[in-house]
Amino acid sequence: MTTNRREFLKIAGASTLSLIVPMILCPAWAKEKLIIPGGESPEAISALRTLKAKRWAMAVDPSKCRADCVDCITACHGVHNVPNFGNPKDEIKWIWLEKFAAAFPGENHSYLGESLQKLRLPVLCNQCANPPCVRVCPTKATFQRPDGIVMMDYHRCIGCRLCMAACPYGARSMNYRDPQPFIGKINPDFPTRTKGVVEKCNFCEERLVRGLGPACVQACKEKALVFGDLENPQSEIRLLLGKRFNLRRRANLGTRPQIYYIV
Amino acid sequence: MKLYNKGYIIAGIVVFIILITFPLWYGKGKSSPPTLSLDTPAIAQLKDKRCIEEKSFMRENHMKLLGTWRDEAVREGNRLYTARDGRVFEKSLSGTCLECHSNKEQFCDRCHNYVGAKPTCFSCHVVPGEVNK
Amino acid sequence: MLEKALKGSRGYWIWISFLLAIITIGFYFYLHQLDYGLGVTGMSRDVSWGLYIAQFTFLVGIAASAVMLVLPYYLHDYKAFGKITILGEFLAVSAVIMCVIFIFVDLGQPSRVLNVLLYPAPTSILFWDMLVLNGYLLINIVTGWIVLSCDRKEVPPPNWIKPLIYLSIPWAISIHTVTAFIYAGLPGRSFWLTAIMAPRFLASAFASGPALLIIICLILKRYGRFDAGEKAISTLAKIVAYALAASIFFVLVELFTVFYSGLPEHEAPFRYLFCGLSGHYNLVPWMWTSAVLAFAALGILIIPHIRRKEGWLAVACAFVFVSLWIEKGLGLVVTGFIPSPLETITEYVPTGTEIAISLGIWAVGFLILTILYRIFVTVRSDIDGANDRSVANVRN
Numbered sequence: 001m002t003t004n005r006r007e008f009l010k011i012a013g014a015s016t017l018s019l020i021v022p023m024i025l026c027p028a029w030a031k032e033k034l035i036i037p038g039g040e041s042p043e044a045i046s047a048l049r050t051l052k053a054k055r056w057a058m059a060v061d062p063s064k065c066r067a068d069c070v071d072c073i074t075a076c077h078g079v080h081n082v083p084n085f086g087n088p089k090d091e092i093k094w095i096w097l098e099k100f101a102a103a104f105p106g107e108n109h110s111y112l113g114e115s116l117q118k119l120r121l122p123v124l125c126n127q128c129a130n131p132p133c134v135r136v137c138p139t140k141a142t143f144q145r146p147d148g149i150v151m152m153d154y155h156r157c158i159g160c161r162l163c164m165a166a167c168p169y170g171a172r173s174m175n176y177r178d179p180q181p182f183i184g185k186i187n188p189d190f191p192t193r194t195k196g197v198v199e200k201c202n203f204c205e206e207r208l209v210r211g212l213g214p215a216c217v218q219a220c221k222e223k224a225l226v227f228g229d230l231e232n233p234q235s236e237i238r239l240l241l242g243k244r245f246n247l248r249r250r251a252n253l254g255t256r257p258q259i260y261y262i263v
Numbered sequence: 264m265k266l267y268n269k270g271y272i273i274a275g276i277v278v279f280i281i282l283i284t285f286p287l288w289y290g291k292g293k294s295s296p297p298t299l300s301l302d303t304p305a306i307a308q309l310k311d312k313r314c315i316e317e318k319s320f321m322r323e324n325h326m327k328l329l330g331t332w333r334d335e336a337v338r339e340g341n342r343l344y345t346a347r348d349g350r351v352f353e354k355s356l357s358g359t360c361l362e363c364h365s366n367k368e369q370f371c372d373r374c375h376n377y378v379g380a381k382p383t384c385f386s387c388h389v390v391p392g393e394v395n396k
Numbered sequence: 397m398l399e400k401a402l403k404g405s406r407g408y409w410i411w412i413s414f415l416l417a418i419i420t421i422g423f424y425f426y427l428h429q430l431d432y433g434l435g436v437t438g439m440s441r442d443v444s445w446g447l448y449i450a451q452f453t454f455l456v457g458i459a460a461s462a463v464m465l466v467l468p469y470y471l472h473d474y475k476a477f478g479k480i481t482i483l484g485e486f487l488a489v490s491a492v493i494m495c496v497i498f499i500f501v502d503l504g505q506p507s508r509v510l511n512v513l514l515y516p517a518p519t520s521i522l523f524w525d526m527l528v529l530n531g532y533l534l535i536n537i538v539t540g541w542i543v544l545s546c547d548r549k550e551v552p553p554p555n556w557i558k559p560l561i562y563l564s565i566p567w568a569i570s571i572h573t574v575t576a577f578i579y580a581g582l583p584g585r586s587f588w589l590t591a592i593m594a595p596r597f598l599a600s601a602f603a604s605g606p607a608l609l610i611i612i613c614l615i616l617k618r619y620g621r622f623d624a625g626e627k628a629i630s631t632l633a634k635i636v637a638y639a640l641a642a643s644i645f646f647v648l649v650e651l652f653t654v655f656y657s658g659l660p661e662h663e664a665p666f667r668y669l670f671c672g673l674s675g676h677y678n679l680v681p682w683m684w685t686s687a688v689l690a691f692a693a694l695g696i697l698i699i700p701h702i703r704r705k706e707g708w709l710a711v712a713c714a715f716v717f718v719s720l721w722i723e724k725g726l727g728l729v730v731t732g733f734i735p736s737p738l739e740t741i742t743e744y745v746p747t748g749t750e751i752a753i754s755l756g757i758w759a760v761g762f763l764i765l766t767i768l769y770r771i772f773v774t775v776r777s778d779i780d781g782a783n784d785r786s787v788a789n790v791r792n
Contacts, residue, residue, distance in 0.1 A: 081389075088742070089440040102738040106661070123738075132583050138522035139511040145340065153337050154387065156511055159434070159504015162522055164444040168584025170737040174444055174504065176435035180386075188391035191357060194383070195433035196504025209342055250737075253583045 049211035053229035055148045057258040062121040064224035075219030081192040083179035092173035094201040095124040125171040125201040126257030133163035159196040172200045297373035305363045400774040401767040415759045422756010437750040442742035443733040448502035450725035459491035461605020463568035476627035485540035486768040492533040494761035548775045587665035596646045602639035604720040607713035622773045637697035689719035
């Protein structure tokens with residue numbers, strides 16, 4: 001039996017394809033059939049006292065903030081195992097303070113009163129209703145929940161950082177190194193992240209499940225942060241937004257951010 | 264049909280078979296299957312020492328169970344799992360599994376090291392027992 | 397046909413060994429990056445894309461430039477390009493492979509790269525970019541290889557190749573348009589938020605790609621015993637000239653729009669590029685070099701009797717390549733992040749590790765190019781040798 005290289009390659013190629021093609025044609029064949037014995041039950045769901053909403057949002061009244069207060073930041077970063085690398089290049093932050101001019105570029109001018117110039121506002125992920133980061137994610141590792149929270153699935157993120165480029169607010173941070181050695185005191189109730197994924201504020205969705213409010217809101221002694229359901233006309237946040245003038249950051253971009261600043 | 268270079272070819276095939284079955288014969292007798300330790304404070308306190316599902320199911324399928332839990336808890340927000348026998352657990356590796364099995368080195372690692380599995384879960388999901396040390 | 401790459405002169409093997417050495421060094425640094433994380437690069441929280449994505453963006457242009465050879469020959473029967481369309485297709489193969497590798501080394505979790513296929517996200521332009529890049533790679537490998545092997549056997553290519561080659565023409569436009577859309581669709585980065593991003597990408601692609609091709613043809617003529625033909629080279633040079641003129645025009649148009657309208661958000665990154673902003677001016681010397689080189693090259697290329705001189709042509713093409721490498725590389729990618737959304741300026745400087753890995757990937761591309769071109773040149777000289785012999789026999 002003689003064969004030449006071309007015939008051999010043709011047969012090898014056809015054999016390889018025959019292994020792959022059935023799986024491509026019908027991916028269901030490639031997955032193993034695993035029956036998980038358990039599932040959901042209605043009693044279980046009500047047991048958790050989960051906080052539910054149609055549209056979560058937060059209102060920030062920075063005039064209530066004490067000077068040099070960072071309680072919200074300490075609480076958030078402590079609960080969520082946010083590392084401190086000690087240099088601005090690798091920095092990871094979920095919530096931090098910014099000057100008025102930085103948070104509202106274009107709204108600042110030199111005749112604004114001194115109190116506004118000295119103001120430091122907490123800024124965080126705006127949990128936009130029309131989030132560009134979700135639009136651009138190639139694996140849907142960041143996705144939007146029906147209640148409005150823009151979530152991160154750290155298991156799926158490939159670290160391409162397109163979401164960081166897309167975010168108009170600079171709210172996202174990349175783990176350029178392994179974060180675990182740089183976490184002060186690891187909170188065992190919440191996972192850390194690993195190197196190579198992007199992270200951001202998650203509106204404390206893991207606390208909402210247990211009936212607790214967000215860590216920053218709970219930690220603020222001055223009650224500068226108000227968290228609630230915008231679709232509930234009786235909620236504290238709805239009443240507050242109806243009463244006082246409020247701004248959103250870069251509202252003209254169409255992202256419909258859900259953090260409202262009372263100025 | 265004549266087989267040219269018969270000596271080289273047959274020798275080559277024999278060497279190939281020896282090399283490709285290396286994992287099957289190299290370790291024989293050098294190590295035995297590990298014994299896992301269930302000696303943790305949390306398990307000692309349990310009246311009814313049962314895992315979420317049966318041991319045989321868990322041994323075979325715990326990774327697939329965790330994968331399903333992961334997608335349901337993170338992506339769909341369904342955080343509660345009702346086991347076959349009706350008990351309800353939270354779908355959490357650190358919060359449920361590792362609360363009882365807090366001795367990762369004597370439990371999880373023993374089998375993983377034996378079979379050469381390197382799950383990446385623990386780079387994020389800290390073991391509650393190890394953190395509090 | 398691959399075995400033809402295994403025979404070569406001493407110079408050929410020294411070049412291959414040199415490339416392999418650079419690849420090995422780059423790979424060693426990549427292992428370090430895998431271990432430590434992307435923190436080994438100069439990227440930061442503010443500037444989250446750097447040298448790797450800059451190289452990817454520039455190389456997609458080089459890959460798309462194959463269409464500048466294919467279109468005149470296959471659509472308009474421009475016979476002078478007949479010999480070298482395969483060179484363009486092989487250049488596209490090498491460039492696309494470099495693009496894919498650059499994206500891969502830029503990922504934070506490269507082991508999860510298949511998630512893009514397992515969990516398709518059609519709203520993401522990166523998803524479409526992955527599809528069109530790989531499709532283009534496949535088209536060019538198939539068409540280049542088949543047409544070359546048919547030439548070798550001196551039979552006409554099979555009928556089904558023609559539709560595939562016609563497909564590669566809009567496909568080439570699409571790869572660069574999709575890459576431009578990655579940038580132009582982001583609402584928060586005003587430097588990139590311009591409709592002219594895709595036309596700019598195409599214009600610079602059609603200038604830098606053929607410029608590289610001209611340089612390679614001149615090298616092949618001197619050292620590879622392959623002559624592309626004077627008509628082909630001079631037409632390519634004209635293409636480079638027009639494309640360069642368009643590219644420069646597009647940049648000038650951008651400058652006018654930004655500075656005449658005076659929008660601070662749009663002005664700031666351009667100011668950073670050309671004048672420096674608040675004491676930060678890392679990219680200023682680079683951009684002015686790019687501008688000077690571009691205008692110098694344009695000057696050389698518009699004057700016909702200078703363009704025809706091979707020495708000047710080579711210099712002009714080198715200028716074009718370097719100028720556009722700067723402008724569409726770091727000049728484009730890094731500036732999008734400066735100033736940051738919070739109006740701070742964090743500058744970016746690539747680290748040694750980053751540069752080593754990037755050089756390694758360029759070396760991979762050049763290795764593939766060398767091998768493919770060696771096969772091409774050998775096949776061509778076999779054919780020409782056979783033709784000469786048959787002509788000699790007829791004469792005798």
